[in-house]
Amino acid sequence: MSQEFHLSDQELLMAVDGELSDHAAERVQSHLAACWACRARKQEIETTIGEFMRFQRESFNHRFPSPEGPRALLRAQMAQLASVQANPWASWFRFISQRLSWAAVAGVLILAGVTYLGFRTWQQSSARLIAVTTPNPALTPGATVLVDQREICMETGVKNKDVPVALRKRVFDEYGIRSADPRAYEVDYLITPALGGADDIHNLWPESNRAAVWNAEVKDSLEDHLRDLVCDGRLDLATAQREIATNWIEAYKKYFHTDRPVTGLRN
Amino acid sequence: MAEPPMLDCPPESRTLLDASFAEAQAGSPLAIDEKMVSLFDEVRVPLLRYLSAFPLAIPDAEDVIQETFLALFQQLQRGKSHHYVRGWLFRAAHNLAIKKAVRSRSDIERTGSLIAVEELVIDPALNPEDQFAFNQTQKRLMSVVRALPQQQRWCLYLRAEGLRYREIAEVLDMSLGAVSLSLERSLAHIARAAQR
Numbered sequence: 225m226s227q228e229f230h231l232s233d234q235e236l237l238m239a240v241d242g243e244l245s246d247h248a249a250e251r252v253q254s255h256l257a258a259c260w261a262c263r264a265r266k267q268e269i270e271t272t273i274g275e276f277m278r279f280q281r282e283s284f285n286h287r288f289p290s291p292e293g294p295r296a297l298l299r300a301q302m303a304q305l306a307s308v309q310a311n312p313w314a315s316w317f318r319f320i321s322q323r324l325s326w327a328a329v330a331g332v333l334i335l336a337g338v339t340y341l342g343f344r345t346w347q348q349s350s351a352r353l354i355a356v357t358t359p360n361p362a363l364t365p366g367a368t369v370l371v372d373q374r375e376i377c378m379e380t381g382v383k384n385k386d387v388p389v390a391l392r393k394r395v396f397d398e399y400g401i402r403s404a405d406p407r408a409y410e411v412d413y414l415i416t417p418a419l420g421g422a423d424d425i426h427n428l429w430p431e432s433n434r435a436a437v438w439n440a441e442v443k444d445s446l447e448d449h450l451r452d453l454v455c456d457g458r459l460d461l462a463t464a465q466r467e468i469a470t471n472w473i474e475a476y477k478k479y480f481h482t483d484r485p486v487t488g489l490r491n
Numbered sequence: 492m493a494e495p496p497m498l499d500c501p502p503e504s505r506t507l508l509d510a511s512f513a514e515a516q517a518g519s520p521l522a523i524d525e526k527m528v529s530l531f532d533e534v535r536v537p538l539l540r541y542l543s544a545f546p547l548a549i550p551d552a553e554d555v556i557q558e559t560f561l562a563l564f565q566q567l568q569r570g571k572s573h574h575y576v577r578g579w580l581f582r583a584a585h586n587l588a589i590k591k592a593v594r595s596r597s598d599i600e601r602t603g604s605l606i607a608v609e610e611l612v613i614d615p616a617l618n619p620e621d622q623f624a625f626n627q628t629q630k631r632l633m634s635v636v637r638a639l640p641q642q643q644r645w646c647l648y649l650r651a652e653g654l655r656y657r658e659i660a661e662v663l664d665m666s667l668g669a670v671s672l673s674l675e676r677s678l679a680h681i682a683r684a685a686q687r
Contacts, residue, residue: 234675243656243671272682279632280540280651288539291532294553298531301557302524302564389524 231255236266240273303389357438358473359429363398364414366469367427371420377455384418387411387428395428410440414472415465416447419454438473442485446476453479523567531560534577537652538584544641544648545588555591559584575658581649582662628685635684639677646673 231239231252238244239252256263387395392411401409409430415421431440450468453459467475477483535556542552562583563576636644642663649659656670663670 233679234671237675237678238656238671241650241656241674268682269678272678272685275628275632275685276636276647276678276681277651279629279636280648282629283633284536284540284543288536289549289553291535294535294557295528295531298557298560299524299528301561302527305561305564306524306568 230259231262231265233265233269236262236269240266240269299389303393307393357432358471359414359431360399363426364429365426366414366465367422367424368415368420368465369422373454373457373461376418376420376451376461379418384413384416385423391425391428394425395430398425399430401430412440412443415469416451418447418451419464419468420461421465437485438476442476443472445486446472446479449479450475523564527560527564527567530576530580531556534580538580541581541645541648541652542584542588544644545592547588547592551591552588555584555587558587578654578658578661581652581654581658585645585662631684632681635680639680643673643677646670647677650674 235244235248235252239249239256242249244252256266395411396409409432411428412431413421414427414429417423421427431443446468450459450464454461454464467478476485480486538556538559539549539552542555545552547555559580563580636647639647642665645663646659646665649662650656654662656667659665659670660667665673
């Protein structure tokens with residue numbers, strides 16, 4: 225082979241990257257076998273790639289935020305998208321909105337807004353009638369784990385775990401909530417884990433957190449209060465579990481001595 | 492955003508991941524969710540490194556990645572094909588990042604919080620003299636990489652994430668020859684900076 229010519233840097237780079245055709249790769253290999261200058265140049269290219277990769281990895285290693293938050297956000301957004309797609313009204317709306325003019329869409333939206341506001345007003349005035357304030361005992365009788373008062377009270381700051389999306393969907397399905405806004409509900413533990421409640425579908429129900437008077441926030445304050453009573457030794461754990469599972473509203477009235485929820489009990 | 496078409500890459504460039512996605516798509520919606528999360532875990536950091544070639548702050552880059560994955564999720568739910576998921580993600584993220592960078596340029600100018608970090612790395616394995624030399628090299632490389640024309644920087648970062656020339660050409664809408672030339676020029680600049 226003639227030594228009069230040398231390979232270009234572009235050819236050498238493509239050879240390093242495995243981007244040459246079989247024929248061209250063979251020609252380059254044959255030249256490299258005979259030409260020290262081109263081999264040295266090829267080595268320099270590889271060294272430069274190594275320098276860049278080292279620079280890039282060192283610059284960014286451990287600099288990005290941990291993936292937990294973004295991962296959880298992605299899960300939540302996918303669940304929301306899936307629920308919108310499962311809702312036939314959402315696809316109907318998409319169909320209409322793609323075909324109507326913007327003016328018509330704006331008109332429909334204004335009408336829908338007025339209707340919605342009217343509905344909310346009516347809903348708030350008759351919240352007891354439409355909101356899920358107590359669980360269906362056939363679906364959610366309550367379930368507990370084997371734990372005693374001492375173990376319960378040793379753990380401080382116990383919070384309800386997030387219910388996995390799939391389980392939350394099963395709860396909504398059981399209660400026939402398919403087209404309602406899932407954000408209007410909190411899938412809550414009937415017997416809170418802070419009182420020994422189990423991660424079990426029989427202990428989960430969709431509790432209204434916006435419309436009802438007897439909502440999730442009110443129940444949370446009852447849970448806090450019962451746990452205090454249990455840990456102070458003023459109430460038996462089994463009794464607390466039974467009372468909250470049987471009828472938490474009655475339990476609230478009994479332990480707070482009131483017929484109406486008391487506001488501002490929780491921080 | 493107009494969704495990029497699915498890339499039709501040669502079979503040898505498709506990964507096992509793409510095959511497992513096909514299985515998930517044929518199965519239950521939950522299987523798609525899990526595959527999406529697994530893909531997210533695998534590709535998030537490479538995408539963040541690639542997006543560092545744009546004038547974006549980290550939260551903006553994270554937003555771009557979320558939007559990219561949601562676009563993919565919607566495509567999969569609609570039963571669209573997915574011959575080369577990884578390449579598609581880079582292309583979609585690239586398109587979204589361009590839009591986002593235009594919108595957030597004023598924020599960047601105000602805060603100066605570029606994703607490409609200025610801080611230098613402390614390597615405990617190096618003695619002080621070597622550490623100093625290493626930091627000087629890092630500084631030079633950083634300034635050279637930042638000074639590269641945008642297209643060259645994108646090419647370089649995509650190649651660093653393992654994309655082949657054909658895939659880079661698809662993402663950046665360039666010819667194969669232009670990709671090869673761009674990489675060669677970038678490396679020449681870097682080589683000069685590293686040798687100084």
